[in-house]
Amino acid sequence: MDLYSPIFTRASTRKFDPSPLPKDILSKLGDFLAVVKPLLPDVELKHEIVSGRDVKGMALPKAPHFLLISGKKHPLRNTAAGYLYQHAELWLYAQGYATRWLAGVKPKEPDPDYIIGIAFGKPAEPAVRKTEEFKRKAMSEITGGRDSRLEAARLAPSGMNGQPWYFIVDGGKIHTYYKPNLGGLLSKMYNLTNLDVGIALCHLAVAGEHEGRTFEFAVMEEGVPAPPSGFSYVGTVK
Numbered sequence: 750m751d752l753y754s755p756i757f758t759r760a761s762t763r764k765f766d767p768s769p770l771p772k773d774i775l776s777k778l779g780d781f782l783a784v785v786k787p788l789l790p791d792v793e794l795k796h797e798i799v800s801g802r803d804v805k806g807m808a809l810p811k812a813p814h815f816l817l818i819s820g821k822k823h824p825l826r827n828t829a830a831g832y833l834y835q836h837a838e839l840w841l842y843a844q845g846y847a848t849r850w851l852a853g854v855k856p857k858e859p860d861p862d863y864i865i866g867i868a869f870g871k872p873a874e875p876a877v878r879k880t881e882e883f884k885r886k887a888m889s890e891i892t893g894g895r896d897s898r899l900e901a902a903r904l905a906p907s908g909m910n911g912q913p914w915y916f917i918v919d920g921g922k923i924h925t926y927y928k929p930n931l932g933g934l935l936s937k938m939y940n941l942t943n944l945d946v947g948i949a950l951c952h953l954a955v956a957g958e959h960e961g962r963t964f965e966f967a968v969m970e971e972g973v974p975a976p977p978s979g980f981s982y983v984g985t986v987k
Contacts, residue, residue, distance in 0.1 A: 761847075761849045762874055764872070765813060766871035767811055769870075774846075775814070778798075778841070781840050782796070787829060787833055788832040789825055789966070792823045797817050803815070804856060805854075805855055812869060813870040815851075818830050818867070837867065838850070845871075847870065847876035848868065848869040852939060885903055892917070893974075894916075896916075896918045898923075898962070902916065906945075909931060911931045911942060913946065914927050915927070915976070924974055929981055930942060964986060968985070
């Protein structure tokens, strides 16, 4: 399954065909997620796929399916969730479907471990774009050093399009940082920047696999460059 190409063409959508996807597609999505290597083995995550009747929130798209993500408390729980379930988004795009990350969707039944959801289904509008149509920061604004995998990370989606990540290339390592909040009014509207950096790490891992490179993530106790102003260290890709 080619997850790399969708990175350069995917686009979020709010307009879905309301017809449900075939049951075998939903089953295959679950099978796929079950074999994705997690960012960290000790983070407990789970998901369920429900219909629009089982969710609530303001201005939700009329999608046939919602993937609701939850997990037990862990310092990097949200980052691990972004990493794992961005694989699901890329998998769905590779199948010809469309998605949208939704911080505002919630399960109707309260869940203290709930994190975020993804709407998905057949697109009712074009859900692709050209690479030059992405509105993203220049590479020089998000990196210190060069690595071919970082272009894929640069194109990752993020809440409010905040792009709250920074990467420092250190030989064969990529030290990863994020902004704990977007600042100003945006910080009151959105507080999942730690999840966004996990999405970017997914793109980095997929790009590495495309190049035949391994992906290992660890939180280093020492030897890490100081973070840029306003950023915090997340972990290091080796």
